[in-house]
Amino acid sequence: MKHSYTIENLNCAHCAGKIEQKIANTEGFENVSYNFATKQLNFRSEKKNPVAEIQSICDSIEDGTHVVDNAAKVKKSDDEEKKFGLDKIFLIISIVLGLISIVLEYTVADTTTWGKYVLFVLCLAATVLAGYEVFIEGFKNIIKLRIDETTLMSVAVIAAFCLGQFVEAAMVAILFSLGEFIEDKAVNTSRRDIEKLAKIRPDTAIILSNGNERTVAAEDVQIGTTVVVKPYERIPLDGVVLSGKTTVDTSALTGESLPVEVEEGSEVMSGSINGNGLIHIKTTKVFGDSTATRILNLVEDAAAQKGKNEKLISRFASVYTPIVIAIAALIAIVPPLLGLGAFSEWLYRALVCLVASCPCAIVISVPLSYYSGIGAASKVGVLVKGGKYLEALAEADAFVFDKTGTLTSGKLRVDKVNATSNYSEDEVLAYAAACEKYSTHPIAIAIKNKAKNLNIPELSDYEENAGHGTAAKLNGKTLECGGTKILSDSQKAKFGKNASVFVVYDGEVIGTISVSDTVRQESKNVISSLKALGVKNTVMLTGDSSANAEKVSKELGLDNYKAELMPDDKLTNIQQIKRNSKSVCFVGDGINDAPVLSASDCGIAMGLGSEAAIEASDAVLSAGNLTQLTSAVKIARKTMSTIHINITFALLVKAAVIILAAFGFAAMWMSVVADTGVCVLCVLYAARLLK
Incomplete structure (x- = not known):
């Protein structure tokens, strides 16, 4: 079973990583993933109600956390709201006391005895009010033999008091608490922005039953139910319009800014916003299978696929702290032993x-950057399934495309039927349509549409061979319809260049069919935009004829193309391109593309239609066209740039303060700025990706 929980009050990303790791290492839990940005914990387990066990693991690492089943609606209690307000009051009072202490230190504290006592009391009061929660947490961590920022801060403040640095101890506690408060606000603001993505799915629906309207939970609505969608409301479930005419805004799903006109018989997607018309729809999918739910599931599950940088940071954090503690210990012990100063000075x-x-x-901003990038991509209609695929998209220097339905519209039409034997053109077309009766290939659909008014013979023993074509029995003899793969060498020499589809009966070519496709309106601009972004290799792989492939390739300005390929030929070509590229993205739409989508570094499916393609892909262009592909690349690159800038900035500031501290040029307040101040800046810089 798949379980999903929210872990409330967990604002330490480092602790979140430890909790995730501990649950993953516990027997009975699989595919464990915690998303710090959304507070969501997902895993698979045979245990029916493991909440108590999860809570126990969380408590052993971070006190005050609360594990909530996502099925339950949780609201902050009055006690929590009061506590939050009380904390702000304490912080304000401590800031006032801290400022008074600074004034006293530079006026009467050094000249009078009572001034020193008053200074001590004021600083102690300010320190306790500002940092009592930090000290409690730090003390608990010391008992657990665990070192984190609360432990370090508690030790630093106590040591500062012992060294007589009362004002500095108070200011460190105040600055740290203020920084933590701002950091929590920044993280929570980012989380709220991310949670807004979930607003595309309505929780209720108005159903029409016996002429009466009734509001019910959307998840309870069955297929075939009539749902009323009022003006300016979101469509709760996928369906077909039964009555009414309106426009729908699909921007939250597809990134398309222009409204789409719908009328009776039109398909509509859940999550779309109805325009100014009242419509009745007949549902075609249940809540769990509707478009909005599928999109949200794709975005939420993206957290499980962590990027290289995210994994590196998790490992980095586990070795970084012990190394820094060792350096600090050397700074405190070695110089005094060498007679370079007092122990108290070097301890400070x-x-x-x-x-x-x-x-x-770093630990907070890196996962937040990934999720913000994924959220930003979903806003423009590109669903990326994880951080590692965002990385692959950002690094991609080769883009490989399928032709039919990807670079071209896929809406094929029969241009010409040519009889090459004693059969008429209508008979050739009727035989071809009969042979393609059960095929869903775009060429087969075009042939069947053209032959609608003809007398179609009944065949037997239907077969379809991907990349070749279809075959059946007519009067005990084999009838085949397909590309050049069904022809003999002599037949290829005679007919191969004349058409794209051939009809062969009892080994004889009885006719050829020319089928044409139109290039998508956006394809040329997308290819040129990718090249402008530095993509070195744009390739088309297709099972279509060389003539058609060459025509499309020249029109779009592609770097290369390969035609008349079987699905396994496409796979071979992708693997060869991967050997010569930094990262390869494949864009396709059909079931035949599933193996190639899986084999590429980032497989991108066109639209939400083909289940197999979506399952095998790493990203989905939900609008079903290429328009947002370049936007996705830009967002991916901006995300990776943000991550690298945050890591570099944080490490440089910390390194600078550590070096300055070692030489005695850094005060304690500077270290607090290097901790919470840098964290706030990194979080805000990461969160801007969502804007």
Whole structure:
């Protein structure tokens, strides 16, 4: 069973990683993934109600967390709201006391005895009010023999008091608490922006039963139910319009800004916003299979596929803290032993190093950047299934395309039927339509549409061979319809260049059919935009004829093309392109493309139609066209750039403060800025991706 929980009050990304790892290492839990950006914990387990076990694991690492089943609606209690308000009041009072302490230190504290006592009391009060929660958490962590930022901060403040640095101890506690408050606000704001993505799916639907309207839960609506959608409301479930005429805004699903006109018989997707017309729709999918739900599931499941940088940061955090502690210990112990100063002086410097070294800025901002990038892509109609695919998209220097339905519209039409034997053109077309009776290939559909008014013979023993064509029995003899693969060498020499479809009866070519396709309106612009972005290789792989492939390739300005390919030939070509490229993206729409979508570094499916293609792909262009492909590349590159900038910025600031501290030029307040201040900046910089 798949389980989904929300872990409330977990604002430490480093602790979140530890919780995820511990659950993953616990017997009975599989495919464990925690998304810090959305607070969602997902895993598979045979255990029916593991919430108590999950809560126990969370409590062993981070006190105060609350594990909630996502099926339950949770609202903050009055006690929590009061506590939040009380914390703000305490922080404000501590800031006022801190400022008074600074004034006292530079006026009467050094000249009078009572001034020193008053200064001590004010600083102690400010420190306790600002950091009592930090000290409690730090004390618990010391008992558990665990070192994190609360432990380091508690030790630093206590040591500062012991060294007589009362004002500095108070300011460190105040700055840290203020930084934590701003950091929480920044993270929560980012989380709320991400949660807005889920607003595309209505929870209720108005159904029409015996002429009466009734509001019910959307998940309870069955297929075939009549649903009323009022003006300016979201469509709750996929369906077909029974009555009414309106326009629908599909931008939240497909990224298309222009409204789409719908009328009786039109298909509509859940999550679309109805225009100014009242419509009745007949549902065609249940809540769990509707478009909006599928999109949300794709975005939410993206957290499980972590990028290389995210995995690297998780490993980095586990070794970084012990190394920094060792450096701080050397700074505190070695110089005094060498007679380079008092122990208290070097201990202070070591404490500054420890506080500055906390890796929270990186640990929080990296996963937040990935999820913000995925969220930004979904806003323009591109669903990326994880951080590692966002990386592949950002690094891609080769884009490989299927032809029919991807670079071209896929709406084929029969241009010409040519009889090459004693059969008439109508008979050739009727035989071809009969042979293609059960095929869903675009060429087969075009042939059947053309032959609608003809007398179609009944055949037996139907077969379809991907990449070749279809075959059946007519009067005990084999009738074949397909490309050049069904022809003998002599037949290829005679007929191969004249058409794209051939009809062979009892080994004889009885006719040829010319089928044409139109290039998508956006294809040329997309190819040129990709090249402008630095993509070095644009390739088309198709099972179509060389003549048609060459025509499309020249029109679009592709770098290369391969025609008359079987599905396994496409796979071979993709693997060859991968050997000569940094990262390869394949864009396709059909079931035949599923193996190639899986084999590429980032397989991109066109539209939400083919289940097999979506399952095998790593990203989906939900609008069913190429328009947003370049936007997806730009977002992916911006995401990776944000991650690299945040990592570099955080490490440089921390390294600078640590070096300055080692030489005695950094005060404790600078280390707090290097910790919480840098974290806030990194979080805000990552969150802007959603804008």
